[in-house]
Structures are given as structure tokens and as C-alpha cells.
Amino acid sequence: MRRVDCVQIVEAVAKLCSEINIKLNPGVRNLIEEALKKETSSVGREILYQLLENAEIAYKKKLPLCQDTGMAVAFLELGQEVKITGGNLYDAINEGVRIGYKREYLRNSVVRHPFYRVNTGDNTPVIIHTRVVEGDVFNIYLMAKGGGSENTSALKMLTPAEGRQGVEDFVVQTVSNAGANPCPPLIIGVGIGGNFELAPLLAKEAILKSGEQKDKRDEDRELERTLLNKINRLGIGPQGLGGRTTALAVYVNTFPCHIASLPVAVNINCHSSRHGKINL
Amino acid sequence: MAKYSLSAPLTGEVVEKLKIGDRVLLSGIVYTARDAAHKRFIELIKAGEEFPVDLHGQIIYYVGPTPARPGCPTGAAGPTTSSRMDPYTPMLISSKGLKAMIGKGSRSLEVRKALQKYKAVYFAAIGGAGALISCRIKKAEVVAYRDLGPEAVYKLTVEKLPVIVVNDCHGGDLYEEGRKKYVIS
Numbered sequence: 001m002r003r004v005d006c007v008q009i010v011e012a013v014a015k016l017c018s019e020i021n022i023k024l025n026p027g028v029r030n031l032i033e034e035a036l037k038k039e040t041s042s043v044g045r046e047i048l049y050q051l052l053e054n055a056e057i058a059y060k061k062k063l064p065l066c067q068d069t070g071m072a073v074a075f076l077e078l079g080q081e082v083k084i085t086g087g088n089l090y091d092a093i094n095e096g097v098r099i100g101y102k103r104e105y106l107r108n109s110v111v112r113h114p115f116y117r118v119n120t121g122d123n124t125p126v127i128i129h130t131r132v133v134e135g136d137v138f139n140i141y142l143m144a145k146g147g148g149s150e151n152t153s154a155l156k157m158l159t160p161a162e163g164r165q166g167v168e169d170f171v172v173q174t175v176s177n178a179g180a181n182p183c184p185p186l187i188i189g190v191g192i193g194g195n196f197e198l199a200p201l202l203a204k205e206a207i208l209k210s211g212e213q214k215d216k217r218d219e220d221r222e223l224e225r226t227l228l229n230k231i232n233r234l235g236i237g238p239q240g241l242g243g244r245t246t247a248l249a250v251y252v253n254t255f256p257c258h259i260a261s262l263p264v265a266v267n268i269n270c271h272s273s274r275h276g277k278i279n280l
Numbered sequence: 281m282a283k284y285s286l287s288a289p290l291t292g293e294v295v296e297k298l299k300i301g302d303r304v305l306l307s308g309i310v311y312t313a314r315d316a317a318h319k320r321f322i323e324l325i326k327a328g329e330e331f332p333v334d335l336h337g338q339i340i341y342y343v344g345p346t347p348a349r350p351g352c353p354t355g356a357a358g359p360t361t362s363s364r365m366d367p368y369t370p371m372l373i374s375s376k377g378l379k380a381m382i383g384k385g386s387r388s389l390e391v392r393k394a395l396q397k398y399k400a401v402y403f404a405a406i407g408g409a410g411a412l413i414s415c416r417i418k419k420a421e422v423v424a425y426r427d428l429g430p431e432a433v434y435k436l437t438v439e440k441l442p443v444i445v446v447n448d449c450h451g452g453d454l455y456e457e458g459r460k461k462y463v464i465s
């Protein structure tokens with residue numbers, strides 16, 4: 001049994017909240033720089049440059065990249081040989097978010113009830129998904145997810161006959177409908193398979209684990225390229241003002257599904273794609 | 281594409297000059313308001329009660345900034361999705377004389393019609409450029425609904441806030457036009 005203490009968890013979560021909100025993800029920065037080489041629209045190029053400038057200012061002045069510092073989502077990978085000490089694991093994750101958001105002047109963007117919309121005042125609760133895995137690993141993949149892009153995400157239960165074409169059409173249509181609302185250029189997660197509740201998790205996980213691409217199947221990579229190409233033919237462009245860079249990347253995640261089903265979920269994330277990993 | 285430097289109050293003549301794609305640097309006063317404040321505004325209009333701010337010729341920015349660090353007027357302050365304000369906007373334009381809005385994303389047909397009829401304009405600020413925009417805000421004071429926290433109505437003093445004309449008062453829509461220009465079918 002390896003021990004992981006709640007005090008460590010609280011501090012690691014708090015630190016990561018501030019880091020992801022203030023420092024542009026280096027992978028995203030590279031993608032923006034690559035996009036600049038290809039973007040032909042002058043307003044599109046202007047915007048891409050301003051996004052890089054925004055990242056510099058944010059880093060220098062310790063300001064959040066975006067004012068919507070999001071609702072926190074944690075994908076927890078818990079080794080079955082880990083023992084949590086010093087308190088309740090979920091409380092520790094929530095406490096980390098509470099401290100991180102307060103300490104770095106991040107915005108509280110969570111309300112207590114969908115109809116009676118009173119702010120919870122500390123950006124909790126965190127949405128936590130847990131997977132128990134072999135060994136003694138302890139990983140938290142953390143995302144600060146903005147409302148504008150989350151609102152344009154979608155799920156559809158397709159029939160097996162609609163197949164890959166149906167999936168491609170649905171993904172492209174979802175991005176097309178979203179237009180300028182989710183702050184393009186986008187980072188898009190696509191979950192295919194599983195069932196009604198798993199497909200969206202696959203889509204979000206695809207973005208969270210985009211830095212760990214080694215084990216990805218060739219067919220999934222090929223689908224990512226096809227989707228990115230189709231999406232960037234839509235013409236939406238940076239901020240929806242016209243251009244070639246509607247999406248910076250598409251990440252696909254697949255899972256077995258029922259003989260009668262073909263679920264597909266599209267999780268849309270903006271250029272301000274804020275996520276990171278804790279490994280204790 | 282033309283470039284302008286403008287400040288509120290805006291007049292119909294100034295608004296008429298603006299065309300989609302024009303780049304505008306705004307200085308002076310801009311008011312903030314989001315969903316909750318808009319809802320209260322409309323309730324006041326319907327009840328015929330006194331308004332907390334005079335919106336005549338003014339600009340509303342759809343924003344809910346992050347808390348300010350000590351010594352700064354505001355935190356990150358990029359635009360939020362404008363369509364959530366669509367149900368309220370035509371009434372603010374027609375009965376309160378609102379002349380411009382700053383946000384992100386497309387507007388409803390009703391809003392676009394109101395822009396044409398009453399000579400008003402819709403600007404886009406860069407969504408997600410919260411830190412960059414924050415540097416252009418020199419002063420921020422709450423003028424109404426402090427209880428709404430980040431959704432309170434602030435009077436901002438801005439300097440060279442960069443925005444782009446997306447819907448002009450001639451019926452133009454840059455989201456539609458821009459996309460048409462770059463779509464590959």
C-alpha cells in the first residue's frame with residue numbers, strides 16, 4: 001500500500017488551478033503558431049496574433065487567460081494499491097479548487113441550483129469522475145471548462161447503419177451550428193461508442209489526455225485528420241469572422257458499444273483549453 | 281475596412297458610418313451587463329420604474345470579469361456569448377436609446393432588425409482574450425446590482441479597447457459574410 005495524503009492533494013490541485021488558468025497550455029501555443037502559417041484571412045491572422053499576445057500578458061501579469069475560469073472537472077485515476085490518508089479524497093479535491101480559485105483571483109462560476117441561480121461562492125462543487133486502475137498510481141487530470149464552449153457541445157445516439165459517415169456529419173454539423181459562440185479556434189473531443197453516459201466522458205477524456213497519444217489506433221488518428229480537415233473547410237475561422245482555422249485539433253476516443261447503438265458525443269473546447277495533470 | 285476611434289455617447293450619424301469588418305478602438309465609458317442585470321432592466325421598463333443608468337447613446341459590454349487583484353481596476357475581462365441577451369436587447373435599444381453592444385457570437389433576427397431600425401451597432405471583442413482586454417480597462421465602479429457579484433453593472437473607463445463591427449445598421453453580418461468568403465464546399 002502506498003499512501004497519498006489529502007494535504008498533498010489539496011495543494012497540488014490548488015496549484016494546478018492557477019497554472020492552467022494563467023499559463024497557456026504549451027501544446028495549444030504550438031498549434032496556434034502552426035495555424036498562423038496556414039491562415040489566409042487577415043482578420044483571422046490578427047486574432048491569432050492577439051491570442052498569443054494575450055497569453056504573454058496573462059503570464060506576465062498573473063491574469064487569467066479568459067475571464068470564464070470555468071467549472072472544474074477532475075478525472076481521477078486511482079491505483080487500487082493506494083491508500084488515501086488524512087481525510088476524504090473528494091473533499092480534498094474540492095478544497096484544492098476552493099483555495100486555488102481564491103488565491104489567484106479566479107472567477108467563481110458555479111450556481112447552487114439550475115433554476116435558483118445563487119453562486120456557491122467558491123467555484124465548488126468540482127465534477128469528479130473516478131476510475132480505479134491497477135498498481136499504485138495517483139493521477140488527476142484537471143480541466144477548467146468554460147460555459148460558452150460547453151454549451152455548444154452535443155450528444156447523439158446514431159444507428160449502426162449511419163456508421164462513420166453519420167459520425168462525421170454529426171461532428172461537422174455540431175461545429176457549424178456553434179459558429180462564433182465557443183470562441184474558435186477550437187479544440188474538439190469526440191467520443192464514439194460506449195453508451196448514453198459514456199460517450200460524453202470519452203469525448204472529454206480525449207481532450208484531457210491529448211498529450212498522451214502513443215497508444216492511439218491508426219484508424220482513430222486517420223478519423224481525427226479527416227474531421228479536422230472537414231471542419232476547417234467550414235470557413236468559420238478565428239472568432240467566427242471568416243478563415244481557415246476553425247479548429248486547432250480534433251481528438252477521437254472510441255469504446256465498444258451495444259450491437260444496436262452508435263453513440264457519438266462532441267465536446268467543444270475553446271482555444272483557451274485549460275487542462276493539466278497531477279501525478280502524486 | 282476602415283479604422284475608427286470612438287467614445288460614447290454615440291449618435292445615429294456615427295453609427296451609420298460603421299460597416300462590417302471595420303476596426304474600432306473604443307475609449308471612455310462602457311457599461312457592463314449580463315443575463316441577470318438584463319432581466320432586471322426589462323422588469324424595470326415593464327413596471328415603468330426609474331432606471332439605474334442612463335443608457336441613451338451608450339455602449340453595453342457583455343462581460344463578467346474575474347476579481348481584480350489589489351491595485352488593479354479589474355481582472356480578465358473578455359466578452360461572453362451575446363445570444364443569451366437577445367430576448368432583452370431590442371427593448372433596450374427601442375425604449376432606452378442604447379446605441380452599441382460588445383460581445384461574441386451571432387445575434388437574433390429581432391436584434392439585427394432593431395439595429396437597423398434604431399441605428400445601433402453590434403461589436404465583437406476577442407473571446408478568450410481576457411488578459412489583453414483587461415489592460416485596456418483603466419477604471420471600474422459598480423453602478424447597480426452589487427448583489428449580483430461578477431454580474432453586477434459596472435461603469436468601465438476604457439482606453440483603446442479593440443473591437444470589430446459584426447452587425448452594422450445597414451443589415452450587414454460579418455459572421456455570415458466572413459464564413460461565405462472562406463467556406464470550401
Ligand code: SF4
Pocket residue numbers: 066067068069145146147148149181182183270271272358359360407408409
Ligand atoms: S468559450 Fe472559452 S475562451 Fe471563450 S469565453 Fe468561454 S472559456 Fe473563454
